[in-house]
Amino acid sequence: MLDANLKAQLKSYLERVTQPIEIVASLDDGAKSQEMLALLKDIVSLSNQITLLDNGTDARKPSFSLNRPGSDISLRFAGIPMGHEFTSLVLALLQVGGHPSKASAEVIEQIRSLKGEFNFETYFSLSCQNCPDVVQALNLMAVLNPNIRHVAIDGALFQAEVDERKVMAVPSIYLNGVNFGQGRMGLEEILAKLDTGAVEKQAQKLNAKEAFDVLVVGGGPAGASAAIYAARKGIRTGVAAERFGGQVLDTMAIENFVSVKETEGPKLAAALEEHVKLRISEHRDRPFRLIVTGHFANA
Ligand SMILES: Cc1cc2nc3c(=O)[nH]c(=O)nc-3n(C[C@H](O)[C@H](O)[C@H](O)COP(=O)(O)OP(=O)(O)OC[C@H]3O[C@@H](n4cnc5c(N)ncnc54)[C@H](O)[C@@H]3O)c2cc1C
Structure with missing residues (x-):
């Protein structure tokens, strides 16, 4: 799935992983599931900190979650994060694997202290240049605060959802099932919308x-x-x-x-x-x- 060049780059990034990562894939018989499985097997082959289970039962198939055993991180890609989202995948692996983010200490503290339940869903497309900022911001938030859960969804693979929710453009963000915003948004902007006292x-x-x-x-x-x-x-x-x-x-x-x-x-x-x-x-x-x-x- 990944070419030799990309594998070499990813391998060197994954050397920064300090804690075990468990990938749990939810798959069906479709071609996209096979493609996802091939990608995940490539990733697992590049680091002995990463393990893969392919018996996930999430309703969205194909999808995979990135977990840190012993902690409560809820971060999922429903789709194959290549194209512009490949960087989001790499960052998510690093952060779930314990590599610190570059966000300021103040922002990290603000994320950690958010109270409530936040179930985020972001619809992206692989050609969308504004999507990675949103996906990466919400993934980081999910890594830092167990009350925050994020699923990044490739709209092309989940067309029925896109139609039902009338998603007209990407990125399109939903919070607890309700439209939260559209278009490029950074960590601070998302936080300012969530943290009313900010x-x-x-x-x-x-x-x-x-x-x-x-x-x-x-x-x-x-x-x-x-x-x-x-x-x-x-x-x-x-x-x-x-x-x-x-x-x-x-x-x-x-x-x-x-x-x-x-x-x-x-x-x-x-x-x-x-x-x-x-x-x-x-x-x-x-x-x-x-x-x-x-x-x-x-x-
Ligand atoms: C799609 C696109 C493509 C472009 N392509 C090119 C290109 O190829 N080459 C090129 O040279 N230029 C390009 N430009 C134009 C270039 O981006 C602008 O000329 C440049 O950004 C202008 O800089 P600025 O600092 O004057 O204003 P802006 O970049 O508009 O910055 C002003 C900032 O002030 C903030 N602000 C305004 N009011 C307030 C307030 N009351 N309180 C707090 N903050 C406030 C705004 O949010 C904004 O962040 C492009 C612009 C766009 C949108």
Whole structure:
């Protein structure tokens, strides 16, 4: 199923797995089930931390869950996560296998302290560029909090559900059976929607900080540029933005951005964030701050 190159890459990623992973597949006689089984067997062959059971009884077939024996993680792929979702599969394996995520300590704590029952279902397609952000955010939440469960569903394999729920576009997210949102959404945005006190908490945190000399509103290229130059000149600078990157995050293909012939939106957004943080960190000994707040505009 996986070619030699992909296997080699995946094998090196899986070396970061520190805790056993149990994959439980729910299969039927169809060709897609066979395809899924072949993929899962490939994965198992690449790490001795991973085991596979193919006697799952989930109603969605083909599907597979990733479990950490002894813990209560509920994370499932209903579909074969190749294409744009392959990264989501790799990250899910790493995180279920104990590899820490890159989310901030604050966000991780916020996820862990969410109370209630959250059954998420996300419909994706393998060609959807906006889907992996959502799938990865919800998978991470499911890994961190046993009250959160997530199933990522390839709509092409579960057409009856798509029709019944009238899913018109992907990603389409359902929470406890009710439509939760559509389109690209990051971890912070999902959390802000779930944690009704989040905006208030953020506003309180901001209030507790010393005043900025300059507070840049918006984390797109213009905001990033303003923050870099203000910080560089020794001005106490903050950034208030829902996410770094602005509109750049709404597209994969960026062309003719001054001095950059072509790149990808998420790559450019990550470079903007890194540059802003670098300028700030160069002056750690001076009283500068960088803040990126979710839904600041609503506070
Ligand atoms: C689909 C698409 C494809 C594109 N392709 C290209 C391309 O190929 N090449 C190219 O050069 N450009 C491209 N662009 C345009 C490029 O993304 C924009 O020119 C650039 O992002 C503008 O930067 P900006 O910082 O001025 O504004 P934005 O990127 O819009 O950033 C503004 C930020 O401020 C935030 N904000 C606004 N008001 C508030 C408020 N009150 N409180 C808090 N936050 C607020 C917004 O949420 C946003 O994050 C494309 C844009 C899109 C949508």
